[in-house]
Amino acid sequence: MGEGEASAMEMGEDEWVRVNRVVSMGRSLFKKLLFDDSDEDEIMRRVLKGSRVQRKRRQYIERDRLAGHKRLYLDYFADTPMYPPNLFRRRFQMSQNLFLRIQHKVEAYESYFMQKRDSAQKWGLSSLQKITTALRMLAYGVTADFMDEYLQIGEFTAMKSLKKFVKAVVDIFSKEYLRSPNNEDIARLLANGERRGFPRMLGSIDCMHWKWKNCPVAWKGQYSGHIREPTIVLEAIASFDLWIWHAFFGLPRSNNDINVLERSLIFSELEQRRALAVNYSINGHEYTMGYYLADDIYLKWSTFVKTIPSPQGHKNKLFAKAQEANKKDVERAFGVLQARFAIVRGPARFFHSETLQDIMKVCVILHNMIVKDERDVNKAVELDYEQIDDNPTIQLSRENTNTFTEFIETHQCIRDHKNHFQLQSDLIEHLWYQHLG
Structure with missing residues (x-):
């Protein structure tokens, strides 16, 4: 039994019929390309449409990560921030000193929260952006893409930041803050x-x-x-x-x-x-x-x-x-x-x-x-x-x-x-x- 016959046996009947239809259509259009002056792009478009192959392109969103970090820093963490400490306490559910302490411990424990360059040598998200996203999701119960416009962070990255943040906090602080009374x-x-x-x-x-x-x-x-x-x-x-x-x-x-x-x-x-x-x-x-x-x-x-x-x-x-x-x-x-x-x-x-x-x-x-x-x-x-x-x-x-x-x-x-x-x-x-x- 040849390789072609073995492949045919592995495929379903409907799939094999569809493959034969695509091959025959491609042959006919290739002959037309040789004997006709039709546009090659148009022929390929018709091949793809005829085979009903829809390739979904991934939509890339250009996010200005540094601008998101700068906006967050000037709003809450600068020497003279835009928002006073009482608003920081209300929106982060904790004081700034406690937040910075958690941020320092988590960044030292989990390298994911360290700011790095990507493959295009562009600076990625900072630990302030990732930890702020995780805390806002915990404090407000919002979806992962809620902070995208403000912090310039995608949905997948926000979810990953939340899971790594909760894992790191449990590993670091459980012994001290989930202990029995002494x-x-x-x-x-x-x-x-x-x-x-x-x-x-x-x-x-x-x-x-x-x-x-x-x-x-x-x-x-x-x-x-x-x-x-x-x-x-x-x-x-x-x-x-x-x-x-x-x-x-x-x-x-x-x-x-x-x-x-x-x-x-x-x-x-x-x-x-x-x-x-x-x-x-x-x-x-x-x-x-x-x-x-x-x-x-x-x-x-x-x-x-x-x-x-x-x-x-x-x-x-x-x-x-x-x-x-x-x-x-x-x-x-x-x-x-x-x-x-x-x-x-x-x-x-x-x-x-x-x-x-x-x-x-x-x-x-x-x-x-x-x-x-x-x-x-x-x-x-x-x-x-x-x-x-x-x-x-x-x-x-x-x-x-x-x-x-x-x-x-x-x-x-x-x-x-x-x-x-x-x-x-x-x-x-x-x-x-x-x-x-």
Whole structure:
């Protein structure tokens, strides 16, 4: 069997007929070219039209990249910029110093953001243009070509800049801004909880749902809940200053808050006794673990303090009011996170779940960076941490364990219903005495 016959067998019948038609048409037109004075370009146009081959030419747009960089620099980063710092803060969702710090770290970590010359020896986009595009897409939730007229950046480059930016920020700043609270942090959280009537409180826990517009059809049933729209769940723990200490993202919406809790690693360090142990005394009873304020859907564990659904009596009503008010810290954190980064407020338009996880993580990281940057030390409530550490009722320590028996004991202690009700009763009495005094 020859090569021509083998090729014919590989082609479909319709395709082979079309090829023969093109060849025969080309032969006839070639004969006409030899014996006629017809224009060669016209003949070739008729060949292409007859074969129905439509070659789509790539449209090239000449962008003045240097002019875009100069415009951005004069507007926001010059010694005397056109727009004042308050407008920079509103449009970039952060101060200029914090932006420049991120830009310096990202440019040093990822060579993609360094300004280079292309094959035509023309200067490419600067790191200011690429990072500004990524931040505007995060802050405003706009499409990739929204910044083209102002920054002279194409749609493909904008999308690539966003993906590389979120990846770089997660790799650089996760260790610092997605960490567990240390000794000093816990002391500050405990002192603030004591001042608000909840001693030994470490924060509040809840879940947020992000709608996934472009969820693959094969996954829609898995990611859809009672609202019949695919969403992804974020579990978070936030403190009084809106700092997000724990962020677990990626589970489908078909899981409720309890299922997400079982999959997250929120208590893994505590179960392995690698977390800081908090020894505390409330109403004459000793406790060894911190707790979080939670909704009624969460289980009755010793690490959760929930409200009373239908409180009866002044003590229970006072406790329910205080618990529901202080538990809103995490809801306020979700609201501020969505207000700062509209990309997590609107429906997600990306197709890959890995990209969505990086975007959610980078929004939490940037949120914590902004919280730390804008924390006013002079106006903050001064707390005597040394006095807290010297207080005999509070001890912060770290106990490591490698035995399976100790792991099981701690695991059961976390899920102890008896301790849950005892802690709730002690807090009710503590708030009532604090209210009377």
